[in-house]
Amino acid sequence: MTLDIAFAGIVNGLMSGGIYVLVAVGLTLIYGVLHIINFAHGSMLMLAMYGVYYLFKPPLGVDPYVALPILVAGSFAFGYVLYRGLIGRFSHGKDENILLITLGLSIIADNAALFFFTGDTQTIDVAWAGRFVEVGPALIPMPKLVSFVASLALCAALGLFMAFSDTGKAIRAVAKERQGARLVGIDVENIFAISYGIGIACLGAAACLLMPFFYVSPSSGHAFVLVAFTIVVLGGMGSFAGALVGGLLIGIVESLGGLQFGEQLGQIGIPLVFILILLFRPVGLFGSR
Amino acid sequence: MLEVRGVRAGYGPVEILRGIDLEVGAGEIVALLGSNGVGKSTLNNNISGIYKPFAGHIAFEGREIGGARPEAILSLGLVQVPEGRRVFPNLSVRENLELGSYRRGRAGRAVNLERVVAIFPKLRERFAQKAGTLSGGEQQMLAIGRGLMSEPRLLILDEPSLGLSPLLVEDMFALIKRLNDEGLAILLVEQNVVQSLAIAHRAYVLENGVIAMSGKAADLASDEGLRRSYLGM
Numbered sequence: 001m002t003l004d005i006a007f008a009g010i011v012n013g014l015m016s017g018g019i020y021v022l023v024a025v026g027l028t029l030i031y032g033v034l035h036i037i038n039f040a041h042g043s044m045l046m047l048a049m050y051g052v053y054y055l056f057k058p059p060l061g062v063d064p065y066v067a068l069p070i071l072v073a074g075s076f077a078f079g080y081v082l083y084r085g086l087i088g089r090f091s092h093g094k095d096e097n098i099l100l101i102t103l104g105l106s107i108i109a110d111n112a113a114l115f116f117f118t119g120d121t122q123t124i125d126v127a128w129a130g131r132f133v134e135v136g137p138a139l140i141p142m143p144k145l146v147s148f149v150a151s152l153a154l155c156a157a158l159g160l161f162m163a164f165s166d167t168g169k170a171i172r173a174v175a176k177e178r179q180g181a182r183l184v185g186i187d188v189e190n191i192f193a194i195s196y197g198i199g200i201a202c203l204g205a206a207a208c209l210l211m212p213f214f215y216v217s218p219s220s221g222h223a224f225v226l227v228a229f230t231i232v233v234l235g236g237m238g239s240f241a242g243a244l245v246g247g248l249l250i251g252i253v254e255s256l257g258g259l260q261f262g263e264q265l266g267q268i269g270i271p272l273v274f275i276l277i278l279l280f281r282p283v284g285l286f287g288s289r
Numbered sequence: 290m291l292e293v294r295g296v297r298a299g300y301g302p303v304e305i306l307r308g309i310d311l312e313v314g315a316g317e318i319v320a321l322l323g324s325n326g327v328g329k330s331t332l333n334n335n336i337s338g339i340y341k342p343f344a345g346h347i348a349f350e351g352r353e354i355g356g357a358r359p360e361a362i363l364s365l366g367l368v369q370v371p372e373g374r375r376v377f378p379n380l381s382v383r384e385n386l387e388l389g390s391y392r393r394g395r396a397g398r399a400v401n402l403e404r405v406v407a408i409f410p411k412l413r414e415r416f417a418q419k420a421g422t423l424s425g426g427e428q429q430m431l432a433i434g435r436g437l438m439s440e441p442r443l444l445i446l447d448e449p450s451l452g453l454s455p456l457l458v459e460d461m462f463a464l465i466k467r468l469n470d471e472g473l474a475i476l477l478v479e480q481n482v483v484q485s486l487a488i489a490h491r492a493y494v495l496e497n498g499v500i501a502m503s504g505k506a507a508d509l510a511s512d513e514g515l516r517r518s519y520l521g522m
Contacts, residue, residue: 166387166388166391166395169384169387169388169391170388170391172377172379172380172384173388175379176377176378176379177375177376177377177378179339179371179375180371180374180375180377181377181388182337182338182339182360183337183339183359183363183368183369183371183375184363184391184392184435184439185360185363185364185391185392185393186360186388186391186392187360
C-alpha cells in the first residue's frame with residue numbers, strides 16, 4: 001500500500017465515519033439514559049431510509065437534503081410517540097423489558113417492510129451524486145463529503161443542546177440519578193421519551209445523508225447497527241465523545257481493511273476491534289464505570 | 290400548611306406506615322424523629338409523590354396532593370431534599386443548582402444562584418467541578434442549595450446530618466435554624482434527636498409505622514420515655 005493510497009483510504013474512512021457517528025450517537029444516547037441497547041435501531045434507520053426514498057420518488061420528488069428537517073422532526077415525533085405509547089407503557093419500569101420490546105419492534109418493522117416494500121434494494125438518483133471533490137491525492141464523492149460535514153455539524157448541535165439547555169441537562173441528570181431528578185420536578189418518563197426521540201431523530205438525519213450514495217432494503221439497517229454497536233463499545237457506553245471518536249476510527253479501520261483485504265474481507269477489522277476492546281479496555285476509550 | 294391525615298403507605302403488599310397524622314404550620318420547624326427503618330423516608334416520598342399512599346389524605350395549603358405527580362407537588366413549592374443527597378454526580382455543581390429551578394423558580398434562577406452561593410461559599414469554589422467528586426458534606430450543601438433553588442414554601446429535609454462530621458452537624462443545624470428565621474417552613478426528618486429538638490418548634494416521634502409521641506419540642510425534650518429510648522439516659 002503506497003502512502004497516497006493509504007491517505008486516500010483514511011480520508012474515505014473518515015467520510016464514512018460521519019454517518020457511523022450519527023447512528024452511534026443516537027444509540028449511545030438511548031443507552032446512556034434508558035440503560036438499554038435499542039435493538040430496534042437498525043430497523044428504525046431502515047424505515048427512515050424508506051421515508052427518504054418515498055419522499056424522493058414521484059409524485060413528491062423531495063431532494064433528500066431538503067427532506068432532512070422533515071425526517072428529523074418526523075423521526076423525533078415517531079420515536080417520542082413510540083416510547084410514550086408502547087415502550088414505556090409496556091416496560092412497567094423494568095429496563096430488561098424495554099430491551100425485549102425494542103427487539104420485538106425490530107422484528108415487526110423488518111417483516112412489515114418486507115411485506116410492504118418487498119425485498120428488492122432501492123436507490124435514488126440525485127443529479128449531483130456523481131460529482132467528486134479532490135482532497136490531495138484522494139477523490140471524495142460529493143454526497144460522502146456532505147454526509148461527513150453534516151453529520152459532525154448535527155452532532156455538534158446536539159452536543160451544545162445537551163450541554164446548555166435545561167432539557168439537555170435534565171437528560172444527563174436522569175441518566176445517573178432518576179430519583180433526584182423527580183425531586184427537582186423533572187418528568188422522568190417524558191425525558192425518557194425525549195431521549196428516545198432524539199436517538200431516532202439522529203437516524204432520520206442519517207437516512208437523508210445516506211440515501212444519495214447507498215441503497216435501502218428491509219435488511220439494510222442491520223449493517224449499520226452492528227457497526228454502531230461496536231463504536232458505542234469502543235467509545236464507552238453512553239459517552240458522546242466516545243461515539244464521535246469511535247465512529248471516525250471505525251470508519252478508517254473499515255476503509256483501510258477494505259484496501260488491504262478487499263471489500264468483503266475488509267469488514268473483518270470491525271469485529272476485531274470489538275474483541276480487542278473487550279480484552280484490553282472493556283469500559284471503552286471514554287467510558288467510566 | 291402541610292396536613293397529613295390517616296396516611297397508610299408502603300411498598301407493594303408491605304404496609305409500613307399504618308395511619309399517620311401530622312401537621313406543619315407556616316413558619317414552623319417540625320421535627321419528625323425516629324430510628325432507622327421506622328418509615329420516615331417512606332412518609333417523605335409519599336408526601337413528595339414518588340410513591341402513592343394506600344389510603345389517607347395529604348394536603349398542602351388546603352390542596353389535596355395525595356397521589357399527585359412529583360413535578361406537580363414541587364410546582365406548589367413543596368420541596369424535598371432527600372436522604373443520601375441524590376445530587377447529579379455527572380453534572381457540575383452549577384448545573385446541579387440550575388436544575389433546582391427546572392420546574393419552579395426559573396425566573397429567579399440568577400438571583401437564587403447568588404443567594405445559594407452566599408449561604409454556601411464552598412459551592413462557588415466548586416462551581417465547575419462534577420458533583421460526584423464533592424465530599425459528603427459538600428454534597429449535602431449542594432442538595433440543600435438545589436432545594437432552595439426551587440423557591441420552596443415548605444422544605445422537607447431528610448436526614449441532613451447523616452454522615453457529616455460533628456462539627457459540620459453543628460453548622461447544618463445552625464443553617465436550618467437560619468433558613469427558618471427567614472420565614473421558611475421546614476419539616477426536619479432526623480435520627481439526631483437532641484439537636485433536632487433544640488431547634489424545632491414541635492416534633493413527632495415515629496415508631497413502627499405510627500406516631501408514638503408528639504408535642505412541643507421543649508416538652509418532648511424533657512420526656513422521660515423519650516430520653517430513655519433515644520438518648521440512653
